[in-house]
Amino acid sequence: MSDRKTLEQEAQELLAEEKYEAAGERYLQAAKAFQRQDKHDRAAICLAAAASTRASVLGDKTFHRVASLYEEAAQEAEICKDLEYASMLYKFAAIAYERDYNNIAFSECFFKSREAYRQFLIQDLFHTKKTRDSVAIGFNLPFFGKRLIPLFTATFSAFLWGHGERPHRIVGFGIALILLFAGLYSFGHFLQDSAIIHPSLMQCVYYSFTCYTRIGPENLTAVGFAKVLSIIQAFIGIFTIPLYLTGLCRKYLRY
Numbered sequence: 001m002s003d004r005k006t007l008e009q010e011a012q013e014l015l016a017e018e019k020y021e022a023a024g025e026r027y028l029q030a031a032k033a034f035q036r037q038d039k040h041d042r043a044a045i046c047l048a049a050a051a052s053t054r055a056s057v058l059g060d061k062t063f064h065r066v067a068s069l070y071e072e073a074a075q076e077a078e079i080c081k082d083l084e085y086a087s088m089l090y091k092f093a094a095i096a097y098e099r100d101y102n103n104i105a106f107s108e109c110f111f112k113s114r115e116a117y118r119q120f121l122i123q124d125l126f127h128t129k130k131t132r133d134s135v136a137i138g139f140n141l142p143f144f145g146k147r148l149i150p151l152f153t154a155t156f157s158a159f160l161w162g163h164g165e166r167p168h169r170i171v172g173f174g175i176a177l178i179l180l181f182a183g184l185y186s187f188g189h190f191l192q193d194s195a196i197i198h199p200s201l202m203q204c205v206y207y208s209f210t211c212y213t214r215i216g217p218e219n220l221t222a223v224g225f226a227k228v229l230s231i232i233q234a235f236i237g238i239f240t241i242p243l244y245l246t247g248l249c250r251k252y253l254r255y
Contacts, residue, residue: 024053040080047073067096083120107165114163118154167247182208188226212237
């Protein structure tokens with residue numbers, strides 16, 4: 001413990017003297033020592049400090065090493081369940097990767113940042129949490145508390161399109177939605193050539209697909225509760241299909 005404390009003190013003294021490169025090396029050595037002793041919370045802080053000092057040396061330039069240190073610090077924070085801190089560190093790593101034109105790593109760290117924050121909201125909703133300074137900041141919030149709406153939106157975003165970094169999930173969501181509504185339509189009736197019919201499974205799938213994509217079926221018209229279902233499905237399609245295109249452009253046009 002004395003060696004680790006000594007390394008941290010030396011790093012702080014070097015930082016005060018604006019010897020950023022030497023301070024960064026001391027912080028990195030201290031982080032490795034904390035990792036060997038499974039002191040993940042302190043390792044995260046030292047790794048983040050090492051990344052910060054390296055960024056100070058580089059000025060407006062960033063390199064892969066700065067981003068990777070922030071990412072490693074975030075992983076250490078995740079291990080010790082300090083998820084809010086991990087979310088922030090992943091965000092710093094994403095920014096550094098983006099400035100280094102590493103778009104794949106940026107995408108992954110941005111996704112992990114949002115996921116860590118979502119897990120923090122779950123943690124904060126059900127448990128009293130301690131900060132790194134052992135000061136209680138969490139509360140046992142009721143389900144209608146201030147964390148519930150952000151948790152709902154973050155969970156929906158993660159499930160639907162991976163916070164914009166997994167747009168292919170919308171394709172799976174769309175297929176599942178088409179099949180689900182097709183099953184519901186099979187209990188209803190349709191108007192075809194001026195006659196009320198009970199649709200076959202293939203007709204239900206076809207109608208569900210055209211309703212979701214808003215192509216519009218040529219010879220089928222929903223009747224009764226099936227009409228309500230078609231309105232709901234079309235409303236969902238209005239939002240999810242543009243989201244897919246947005247996510248696809250956002251992710252792949254970077255390259």
